Amino acid sequence: MAAKLVNVTGVASERIHMDDRSWRSLWRLVGQALRIEAVDKRTATTTASTSEQDKVQAALPSFDALLPAIQAATVLLDGDGRVVAFNEAARTVAPGLQAGGLLQLAYRMPELVDAIGRAGKTHEPQRAEFVERVPVGRWFEAFVHPIRPPGSTGKGGELLLVTFNDLTPLRRMDQMRADFVANASHELRTPLAALLGFIETLQGPAKNDVGAREKFLTIMQQQATRMARLIDDLLSLSRIELNAHLQPNTTIELTPIVRQVVDGLMTLAHDREVAIKVAAPPEPLVVLGDRDELIRALENLVENALKYGAAGRRVDVTLARGQTRDGTAEARIVVRDFGPGIAPEHLPRLTERFYRVDVTDSRAQGGTGLGLALVKHVLNRHGGKLSIESTFGAGASFTMQLPLHSASATQRKSAVDSSA
Ligand code: ADP
Numbered sequence: 169m170a171a172k173l174v175n176v177t178g179v180a181s182e183r184i185h186m187d188d189r190s191w192r193s194l195w196r197l198v199g200q201a202l203r204i205e206a207v208d209k210r211t212a213t214t215t216a217s218t219s220e221q222d223k224v225q226a227a228l229p230s231f232d233a234l235l236p237a238i239q240a241a242t243v244l245l246d247g248d249g250r251v252v253a254f255n256e257a258a259r260t261v262a263p264g265l266q267a268g269g270l271l272q273l274a275y276r277m278p279e280l281v282d283a284i285g286r287a288g289k290t291h292e293p294q295r296a297e298f299v300e301r302v303p304v305g306r307w308f309e310a311f312v313h314p315i316r317p318p319g320s321t322g323k324g325g326e327l328l329l330v331t332f333n334d335l336t337p338l339r340r341m342d343q344m345r346a347d348f349v350a351n352a353s354h355e356l357r358t359p360l361a362a363l364l365g366f367i368e369t370l371q372g373p374a375k376n377d378v379g380a381r382e383k384f385l386t387i388m389q390q391q392a393t394r395m396a397r398l399i400d401d402l403l404s405l406s407r408i409e410l411n412a413h414l415q416p417n418t419t420i421e422l423t424p425i426v427r428q429v430v431d432g433l434m435t436l437a438h439d440r441e442v443a444i445k446v447a448a449p450p451e452p453l454v455v456l457g458d459r460d461e462l463i464r465a466l467e468n469l470v471e472n473a474l475k476y477g478a479a480g481r482r483v484d485v486t487l488a489r490g491q492t493r494d495g496t497a498e499a500r501i502v503v504r505d506f507g508p509g510i511a512p513e514h515l516p517r518l519t520e521r522f523y524r525v526d527v528t529d530s531r532a533q534g535g536t537g538l539g540l541a542l543v544k545h546v547l548n549r550h551g552g553k554l555s556i557e558s559t560f561g562a563g564a565s566f567t568m569q570l571p572l573h574s575a576s577a578t579q580r581k582s583a584v585d586s587s588a
Pocket of ligand 1: 468472473476477505507508509510518523524525526530531534535536537538539540541564
């Protein structure tokens with residue numbers, strides 16, 4: 169046992185952190201606990217022989233193996249709240265932890281200190297939830313479990329095992345969900361309120377006013393279309409998210425998609441007096457994709473360019489072959505407009521749901537604030553990405569980057585090789 173103890177402490181000192189005095193007292197307690205636990209098991213199975221009890225005891229995991237094996241941040245305290253031992257994960261919660269030091273000095277969380285005090289007093293497990301405000305908001309719950317080795321009596325015999333759970337991702341998700349529901353209902357409520365208002369007016373004061381009726385019906389149609397579009401975008405987003413883990417596997421040639429999208433938006437381009445110029449390479453660029461989703465994503469970009477960049481009178485849609493930084497072949501579809509562009513502070517947030525540079529402008533254009541979020545999700549699902557560049561006052565360019573299907577990439581490479 170002594171030889172094992174020396175060996176164990178040697179290994180343990182690399183993985184867990186405690187001072188010599190604490191090690192000695194801890195081992196005394198743990199040894200006692202293991203022996204007594206083995207005795208308890210023996211009592212339970214009265215037929216067990218002495219050698220079987222030894223086996224049970226030998227099979228019980230030694231403490232040094234337990235602490236590093238616990239994934240959650242874990243700290244062991246003595247009865248005075250001093251740190252006896254902790255695992256590496258605990259450092260991510262409280263970087264200032266030191267064996268022998270007081271936990272409340274290394275990690276000043278009043279709720280946790282209270283829970284430790286309560287656990288010490290009541291000898292019952294306690295839970296605490298708290299939030300770290302700086303440097304970034306992090307939410308935690310901590311469980312404080314008193315461990316009294318059987319047979320130990322008096323003050324100082326009890327240890328407190330503190331484990332931490334990081335609740336931050338859950339809290340952020342809750343927050344996002346709440347924001348999303350609030351935004352979606354607000355977006356739906358606005359046109360709905362307008363519709364109800366116009367219906368009331370048409371039933372009352374404007375009942376016999378033919379001119380007003382025509383005008384109001386046009387506005388009502390626009391509002392209803394906006395609501396339908398919002399619901400459509402919300403459903404598309406949730407469907408794409410649902411399938412986010414499934415990579416599309418249909419081979420799709422991109423040139424016909426670009427042409428189809430541009431042809432479909434010619435009427436809008438004409439209305440806005442914008443000329444669309446399309447450029448595509450002679451060779452086919454093939455990706456693995458979902459045709460409808462790719463069309464929807466590109467439509468969003470070209471439509472935005474026609475709506476927000478109309479002042480530039482020109483939109484260029486360019487399909488080209490490119491390469492990622494690590495040399496992988498990719499297809500790039502660049503939608504470039506020459507309108508007012510976007511101020512740099514908005515660029516990082518454009519793909520957030522419901523984020524708009526100018527809400528009134530977006531609403532006037534029939535926008536939902538979901539278009540770019542949808543484009544980003546479609547590209548993520550296709551293993552690609554969206555990049556946005558803009559010089560304020562000089563237009564914007566949105567690039568869809570999609571990994572080329574390897575069969576077509578190989579074909580292209582052999583065509584280049586044979587022509588060399
Ligand atoms: P929306 O439905 O409002 O168009 P999007 O997610 O498609 O939502 O776009 C978000 C915001 O990004 C738009 O409201 C607009 O302010 C800005 N935006 C998008 N494309 C352009 C562009 N080509 N030029 C200037 N601003 C743009």
